[in-house]
Amino acid sequence: MADSQEFPCALTLDVPFPTARLASVALKSIQVDKELSPLVRRDFSIASPTSGAEGDNVEDTVLQIHYRATTNRMLRVAVNSFMESLALVIEVMENLDTDVLAAKSADTS
Amino acid sequence: MTVASTKQPRHAAGPLYALGLEGSANKLGIGVLSHDPATNQTTILSNVRHTFVSPPGTGFLPKDTAKHHRTHFASVCAAALRDAGVSPAQLSCICYTKGPGMGAPLTSVAVGARALSLLWERPLVGVNHCVGHIEMGRVITGASNPVVLYVSGGNTQVIAYASQRYRIFGETLDIAVGNCIDRFARTLRIPNDPFPGYNVEQLAKKGGVLLDLPYAVKGMDCSFSGILAAADVLAAQMFAQDKLLAAGGALKEGETRITPEDLCFTLQETVYAMLVEITERAMAHVGSRQVLVVGGVGCNERLQEMMGRMAADRGGSVYATDERFCIDNGIMIALAGLLAWETGFETRLEDSTCTQRFRTDEVHIAWRED
Known part of the structure; x- marks a missing residue:
């Protein structure tokens, strides 16, 4: 495993979303920008919740990010940057998704 | 009006609407405008700006500026839509500044633009900031x-x-x-x-x-x-x-x-x-x-x-x-983006990155005649 020797510092984040659509929006919004540092590798995927949800209609609602870096410092920088983008995307979802805007305009009219 | 040979121009009856998102430097500007391809009439519907002002003796650093843009993105965008009285379904496209500018602030706005594009199912148009200034100046002054x-x-x-x-x-x-x-x-x-x-x-x-x-x-x-x-x-x-x-x-x-x-x-x-x-x-x-x-x-x-x-x-x-209109704003991005969109231009999600260096003469101005 050359990879784990070169990139020994790793972190996996599971970010649960209410729907598969929102998990997919978050992934697609953030994944376009390449990781700037060659000292950091990352993988995005979408998974189904591992616990709680049972039955046939388990949607893939969990955004999963796996970070690997050469040092803990690089790992921290990369993960912080990801968290900042994620916070923006979630705020946009909360305030500007079509259903939210429709509800807001129904309130005012 | 001539159009790029490989692209199909988009026709419409009546005005088209676009949202513009600008954040290449210390101003976060978001606005909505309409342009009627038949009459060439441009109407500004909203123009909201929030500026990151650093203390005397200091300049604005990329990291702090990007944070400013992320903090105010949702509220400024909501204000721009509210002022314009336009719903996402009416928009032809979402225009964002692709460059040139400071990397981190540009990217912070591009992330927001992509989220809007995906949530609203509207196409993105990446805009050259300088071309935005020029088109806005031409429209305002005649x-x-x-x-x-x-x-x-x-x-x-x-x-x-x-x-x-x-x-x-x-x-x-x-x-x-x-x-x-x-x-x-x-x-x-x-x-x-x-x-x-x-x-x-x-x-x-x-x-x-x-x-x-x-x-x-x-x-x-x-x-x-x-x-x-x-x-x-x-x-x-x-x-x-x-x-x-x-x-x-x-x-x-x-x-x-x-x-x-x-x-x-x-x-x-x-x-x-x-x-x-x-x-x-x-x-x-x-x-x-x-x-x-x-x-x-x-x-x-x-x-x-x-x-x-x-x-x-x-x-x-x-x-x-x-x-x-002189100082960075969202409507200039909306205008240049919408003009490009009318000629058939669109930026695919996977191409919706930012670039710090993007020269004015790299852009094909398909909406103007030779």
Whole structure:
């Protein structure tokens, strides 16, 4: 495993979303920008919740990010940057998704 | 109107709507406008801006500026939609600044733009910031085919249109003219609110002694970094005089007492004279009598006055806008993006990155005739 020797510092984040659509929006919004540092590798995927949800209609609602870096410092920088983008995307979802805007305009009219 | 041969123009009955998202420097600007391809009528529906103002003596750093844009993105966007009374379903496209500009702030807005595009199922259009300034200036002033002087904190270019490109005739060889002025404002510890250039201009109005500064025109190009260094030396002399006088000392015989007002006056007169010179030369080359001044420095009244006098001597006139349209804003991005979208242009999600370097002449101006 050359990879784990070169990139020994790793972190996996599971970010649960209410729907598969929102998990997919978050992934697609953030994944376009390449990781700037060659000292950091990352993988995005979408998974189904591992616990709680049972039955046939388990949607893939969990955004999963796996970070690997050469040092803990690089790992921290990369993960912080990801968290900042994620916070923006979630705020946009909360305030500007079509259903939210429709509800807001129904309130005012 | 001619269109790119490979793309299909989009037709519509009535006006088209676009959202514009700008954040290449310290202003987060979001706005909505409409453009009717049949009548070429442009209507501004909303223009909301939130500026990151750093303390006196400091500039805006990429990290802090990106944080500012992320913090205010959702509220500014909601305000722009509310002011316009437009719903996402009515939008033809979502236009964002692809570049040029500071990487982190550009990317922060692009992330927001992508989220909106995915949530609303509207296409993205990546826009060249400089082209946005030019198109906005043309619409607001009605100047049809001017020589363009684009002057801001990040860019200094003299531009003329030919064969579906905005061609760069001359430009700065080092820092932008606005950067020179902003950084000198920092040297003098002038407030950055509302913006440093405005405060330099107010001081300059009270000055009148032209101090000695280098003049650096190189053919069609300009250089500002040496002028800034020389102005900083004069400012250091002024601070030394302040100290000496405060301690009860006296100036040497024949020594000029340097004041912030005279320094600002001198800096403005020098750099604007350089800009007028290269603009005039471009006008002579192109055979144009119109000058359009765009970019944040373009709302400086002294620059407009000097440019106007030169243009009048050539039997023409200067076209300029006020701070609503000169200073970075969202609607200029919406306009340039919508014009491109009408010709069939669109930026796929996987291509919706940002680039710090993106020259004005890289863009195919498919919406203008040859």
